[in-house]
Amino acid sequence: MSTRPPRLAESLMRRLSWPEDRESLLDNLAEEYGERAAARGPKRAGWWYRFQAAKSALPLIGFETYWRTVMFSHYLKTAFRHHRKQRNYFLINLAGLAIGLAACLFIMLWVQDEVGFDACHNRLDDIYFVVQYRPDDPGRTGPSLPAPLIPELKATRPEIERAARYLDARRRLFSVGDKTAYESSGGFADPELFDIFSFSSLASDPKTALKDPNTIVLTQSLARRYFGAADPVGKTVKLENRYVFTVGAVLEDIPGNSTVRFDYLLPFENFGRFDGVELDNWGRYEGYLGFVTLNRNVRPDSFSDKIRDELRRHEDPAHKPTFLKLHPLKGIRLRGFNHDGTKTSVWMFSAIAALVLLIACINFVNLTTAQAVKRAAEIGLRKVVGASKTVIRRQIYTELAVVVTAAFFVAIGLVAAFLPKLNALSGKTIAFSPAGKTGLVVIVLGLAVFTAAVSGLYPAFCLSSLRPSRAMKPSASTGSSRSPFRKSLVVVQFAISVVLIISTFVFSLQMRYIKRKELGFDKAHLMYLELSENLKTRFDGVKQELLRNPEIRGVTTSVSLPANALNLAGGLDWEGRPADVEGQLNFVSVDKDYFQTVGIEFVEGGTFQSTARNQRLDEFIVNEKAVEAMKVGNPMGRSFKMWDRPPGRVIGIVKNVHNAPLYQDIRPAFYVQFPAFYNYLILNVKSERLPQTIDFIRDVYEKVNPEYPFEVHFLDEAIDRYYQSEAQRGSLITAFTGLALFISCLGLFGLSLFLTEQRTREIGIRKTLGATASHLVGLMLKDFLWLVALANLVAWPAAYYVMKTWLQKFAYRISLGPSIFLISGLTVMAVALATAGFRAVKSALANPVHALRQV
């Protein structure tokens, strides 16, 4: 036997043969192989061996599967019998697991949506943003570029294959025939956008369409809204009541998880036309997105180095230098330009999904092992008649598989049923059909199998290693209430619930804090309208008209809303500016009644003296933060210069108000009268007789502006929108916390059901001997009380850490006092006691005769 049989064939035989016959089978094969090798050479013997192996495979598998099937159908039968007998536990397990899986599935859909952002674009890996950055301020990387930059790069750099600009078009008045409404989701874009991104067209070529500046591209749903079933191509659309566009192409709706997302698209030139921007001005930075793809063989980082100084050439050398680089589109949703993406939320929700599933698993383990006592006799008997550990394990796994399979289908049904609700809660547009998301369904199936495998592990091993001699004795107490393992699982379960509840609690407190926080101005009484061209030109008349109503305390106009007045302006200078202080502050354009109307108090000086509409920019008012930032002591009366205008003076200092969402600190800002930049009409209105006042405003508005629909907004609603994504996340977390607690309680309920069942006789005897019902309930709840108390102690530090981290996001935040922890802890304890107590009270009140007569 100098030669060895072919390895692959040998290992195949080894794999397929039954363990007890393996050696013998292989020996025999080897023996005959040896003989053949000696007689006819190793090569032919090798082929003989391979054929043997191949032909043997089928019968070996066949016999094996036959016996497996026989046993499996037996397991299945006992599993059904078992579950039918223990219907309560089966339902508890099923409900817990199904809800857990459904929660998991939904979170996975959500995560998939986030992680798969932009995956709908075929060239995702090749698309880059052109962004500016400052070496000294890495947090400021972002898309703020002069409008001519992208065309110039495209023209001068052969490395660029395609380039396009894209800018969100804000809310615009949209009209087709007599249908008129505001559309808030549109964009300005260059035609090559269609070469870079994969938007599929339904009618005619969008790229050629966008080349004509008077053409508009619509998405299908927008087209339906205005044109119904008719073919929109060639028809006209009017924007802002002035600009007429011909519909050039219709696109399929853009998926919800695309960074570039719009309902209609206009050629980029129109951005200049609409907003009065000169598109060849290198001195003005716009917040548009510049996309490029590079030719093959061009490395993005080396290209970044090449365009690095492009901006410097066009920039005022007195400014701090800004540079250019490429930033990949891939991952922008998760990481953002400055690590400000949704990555944290994705992790957080994944963690929550895992925790919810863990809680469901724990239920499973607890209930299954707890029932071990009841089943001890059955398993003992099985062992006596010859079942091996493996057989018992397989039996238990089959029982679990039945539950898990049922739970899997229920979970799919739950997700399908509740998806619209959850979409509304999370602000997403996820569609789910099990057929359409095979990958995900497979994952969830895998998850279900994993759940079964993990949660079956302990029960299977614990039950299969019962010793028959002990198991058959009636006093056998394996897996009794004294099991430390099961107790620690309950502790883990409730600790998770407590953490989640504390998080929810802190979350809602913080949101409430934000909502109620005094921002320094009269936010409760402020309303605003958007200024149309008509209103802008006739503003003074409208203002006079409005002020005639005594319910209206004040009318003013501004470039931005008081709570989000951020608009950083560079190129400023003031008397005595130290060389190391950059000439930039936030710029707010307002009229002279702004401070009185909005309710901002003066510290020094007063409001603008001139009613000038001549854009002289000679009177400036600064806030206290700006006084600090200017570093010139008291700036009152000092000269202040904006851009290339002749210098003016600082004529007032106002108190700080929250001019930024509360994630950020108050920003240094200056106020100036600059009518070109008025966007909003802001009113301060008394809260009594509000409906009549609004009607009055409508009348005035419609007299001046009949063709625009009247829409008036409350400022506090606008403020709420700044925190919308946070609030959505909050409501999702609340929902999942509720689920987690519910599943935990289901488990606890099952456990208490089991424990009181176990102690029925003990309770009967105690009662006959004179124990009161309350005493008995106390006796039964004592255990649970300790567990939940312990869970709290474990959960508090964890929750403290997590919430402390989350709160860092806000510059203004609540403090984490002990009361939050105590209240959450007590809530969980109360819920747990109520759950467990329900059974306890029932059995404590039962007639002891029944209890004792049992068995």
Place this chain on the structure above:
Amino acid sequence: MLSKAEEIVLLAIWRLDGDAYGVTIRRQVKKDSGKVYTYGTLYGLLRQLASKELIEKRLGPPTPEKGGRRKTYFDLTRNGIASLKEAITEHRRVWKDLGEWSFDKT
């Protein structure tokens, strides 16, 4: 009731009289019936017979060419012999009065 294949294997083991292990059984089956079983089929049958307790395993003496490992031999049990007897009786009874010539008449 034995299946045909089981019958052939049992008979081969009986004929080998104590020298029955994989290689020899396979050879014997081929000699007796002309059928060539793969080892997979053979071991499946052996396993089936063993589970019906018609044959039993026996470990032979250590063999030097296998590194001192023992061969697994198969012997008929008493049940095995009985079932062979039963098979032959039944065979005779079923085929009583018949020969190949019986099927020649159309």
